[in-house]
Amino acid sequence: MRAMVLDKPAHPLQLRDVSKPRPGRGQLLVRVSACAVCRTDLHVVDDQLPNPKLPLILGHEIVGRVEEIGKQANSKFEIRNSKFQIGDRVGIPWLGWTDDNCAYCRSGRENLCDRARFTGYTIDGGYAEYTVADARYCFHLPDRYTDVEVAPLLCAGLIGYRSYRKTGDARRLGIYGFGNAAHLIAQIALYEGRDLFVFTRPGDVATQNDAKKLGAVWAGGSDEMPSEKLDAAIIFASVGPLVPAALHALAKRGIVVCGGIHMSDIPSFPYADLWEERIITSVANLTRRDGEEFFALAPRVPVQTKMETFALEEANTALNRFRAGELKGTAVLTITG
Numbered sequence: 001m002r003a004m005v006l007d008k009p010a011h012p013l014q015l016r017d018v019s020k021p022r023p024g025r026g027q028l029l030v031r032v033s034a035c036a037v038c039r040t041d042l043h044v045v046d047d048q049l050p051n052p053k054l055p056l057i058l059g060h061e062i063v064g065r066v067e068e069i070g071k072q073a074n075s076k077f078e079i080r081n082s083k084f085q086i087g088d089r090v091g092i093p094w095l096g097w098t099d100d101n102c103a104y105c106r107s108g109r110e111n112l113c114d115r116a117r118f119t120g121y122t123i124d125g126g127y128a129e130y131t132v133a134d135a136r137y138c139f140h141l142p143d144r145y146t147d148v149e150v151a152p153l154l155c156a157g158l159i160g161y162r163s164y165r166k167t168g169d170a171r172r173l174g175i176y177g178f179g180n181a182a183h184l185i186a187q188i189a190l191y192e193g194r195d196l197f198v199f200t201r202p203g204d205v206a207t208q209n210d211a212k213k214l215g216a217v218w219a220g221g222s223d224e225m226p227s228e229k230l231d232a233a234i235i236f237a238s239v240g241p242l243v244p245a246a247l248h249a250l251a252k253r254g255i256v257v258c259g260g261i262h263m264s265d266i267p268s269f270p271y272a273d274l275w276e277e278r279i280i281t282s283v284a285n286l287t288r289r290d291g292e293e294f295f296a297l298a299p300r301v302p303v304q305t306k307m308e309t310f311a312l313e314e315a316n317t318a319l320n321r322f323r324a325g326e327l328k329g330t331a332v333l334t335i336t337g
């Protein structure tokens, strides 16, 4: 099969003919039709995340069709009882496997599993014609979306949703960095009646206008203070200095949620900005429950996605344009029709 392979961080992916993976017990062999490109993919390529599997097939926002269900020899039972059937559409997310056994898994926090494996990072992902995935961590996807439309929801949507849920019942919600995840979560926040405050790069009036058009009550630069104090802020940009900036914009008991896997260092700030029970937290990975909740909610809003499509062999172009901030929506690789 054709795959785009990362041999070494800080080097372009190589188009290569590799052998088609074979599904083990409980795994699905999936013919990939679309795979969205996430900022985490950039962090892996740019050597900002430790210890990726190498060589690696990136991609953890995968949509495809089940072609084969792995089983033990002579066991028809498992196929009949699988959550998926041959031909089903399936979504494969970042959380690829957990041990189901550590203290985190046993307390409903499988996103923090000590032995978790991650699609397109520590196991091969979807920048390829086929992939295998543990069926227990795959999702059925809402019918209203095409493969290309739904792919960006599998990470920007799911991990964005987890970040959003951490803000509890915050009425005045700030979002720092208005990229793909922010755009999806803003739609849910507005649907749920939150007042939305959007912070962009200073001077990015075009994005501020987009945010207002979507329904934000206020939009401005990240160097500005909002028109009201915030009950919560989510930071989607990987820029550490935004943490004290967001903290400074919070009302008492407010929370700052860092939604990314990587961020530059956070500068020091006065304790007075944390005082009065303000909270800083991060969000790591996702649980299957996040996915089930999000995929039930998204079609009701309905959350709309913006995409730019690329062929599989154009993955380097997609990554380069993402890094340069030149994309108008989430890059989605379209792989098999």
Ligand SMILES: [Zn+2]
Pocket: 098, 099, 100, 101, 102, 103, 104, 105, 106, 110, 112, 113, 114, 115, 116
């Ligand atoms: Zn675990």
Ligand SMILES: [Zn+2]
Pocket: 038, 039, 040, 041, 060, 094, 155, 156
């Ligand atoms: Zn991602």
